[in-house]
Amino acid sequence: MSPKSKTNLRRCHWAGSELLIAYHDREWGVPTHDDRTLFEFLILEGAQAGLNWEIILRKRESYRAAFDNFDPRLVAKYDQRKLQKLLGDAGIIRNRLKINSAVGNAGAFLEIQKEFGSFDEYVWAFVKGRTIKRKRGAAIQAKTAESDALSRDLIRRGFKFVGSTICYSFMQAVGMVNDHEASCFRYNQVA
Numbered sequence: 001m002s003p004k005s006k007t008n009l010r011r012c013h014w015a016g017s018e019l020l021i022a023y024h025d026r027e028w029g030v031p032t033h034d035d036r037t038l039f040e041f042l043i044l045e046g047a048q049a050g051l052n053w054e055i056i057l058r059k060r061e062s063y064r065a066a067f068d069n070f071d072p073r074l075v076a077k078y079d080q081r082k083l084q085k086l087l088g089d090a091g092i093i094r095n096r097l098k099i100n101s102a103v104g105n106a107g108a109f110l111e112i113q114k115e116f117g118s119f120d121e122y123v124w125a126f127v128k129g130r131t132i133k134r135k136r137g138a139a140i141q142a143k144t145a146e147s148d149a150l151s152r153d154l155i156r157r158g159f160k161f162v163g164s165t166i167c168y169s170f171m172q173a174v175g176m177v178n179d180h181e182a183s184c185f186r187y188n189q190v191a
Contacts, residue, residue: 009185010183010184010185011024011025011184011185011186012024012179012180012181012184012186013181017054019054019057019058020053020054020057023053023057024186025186027173028172028173028180028186029172029173029175029177029178029179029180029186029190030174030175030190031131031174031175031176031190032173032174032175033120033124034120035072035113035118035119035120036069036070036071036072037070037174038119038120038123038174039070039072039106039109039119040063040064040070041170041173041174042105042109042162042170043063043067043070043102043105044056044060044063045161045166045167045169045170045173046098046101046102046105046160046161046162046166047063047092047093047095047098047102047161048166048169049098049161049163049166051093053169055093056093059091059092059093061091062089062091062092063091063092065091066086066089066091066092067086067102072106072109072110072113073106073110075102075103075106076103076106076107076109076110078103078106083099083100083103086099087099097160097161098161100160101159101160101161104158104159104160105159105160105161105162107158108154108157108158108159111157111158112157123150123174123176124176126146126149126150126153126171126176127146127171127176127177131175131176131177131178131190132144132146132176132177132178133177133178134177134178134179134180134182136182137182140179141168142165142168143164143165143167143168144164144168144177146171146176146177147164147165147167147168147171148164148167150162150164150167150171151163151164151166151167154167175190178190
């Protein structure tokens with residue numbers, strides 16, 4: 001049974017808490033073309049590895065503060081002192097590998113911007129510039145051929161915490177894939 005709000009809207013089954021409902025209704029699956037926002041989701045999806053998304057959403061504002069509102073130009077310049085400060089920040093996931101990967105990924109992100117003009121141009125090419133819409137009745141997948149290709153290319157370019165499953169979650173979040181359930185009120189809205 002899909003979660004419903006006071007207004008009786010049907011939602012995807014995973015949108016069970018107030019925080020998840022707000023994220024589901026306003027952001028998840030909406031096509032995103034802003035490089036800063038794309039960088040934010042790339043870092044947050046990597047931070048989420050092994051955890052649930054609600055934990056990351058609860059810490060999102062702390063992440064924005066800790067990572068200079070996800071400005072890749074600033075994050076790429078973080079030094080050891082800043083890394084130590086991040087490791088001591090209880091508002092974020094204090095995993096050394098994930099924090100180091102965010103800094104390294106910022107540098108690789110900037111290289112993609114130089115090469116393609118924007119990260120948006122680069123990443124949306126993996127879906128030929130159009131949202132892939134899950135067919136009615138089709139099961140949600142953990143990864144796809146497109147997320148496999150994105151993952152391989154990001155890894156080749158020096159990114160970390162960008163396995164195919166993480167890439168697919170990223171693609172869902174930024175609207176490269178519309179994985180809203182067919183019964184969800186957002187299924188046709190985000191197209």
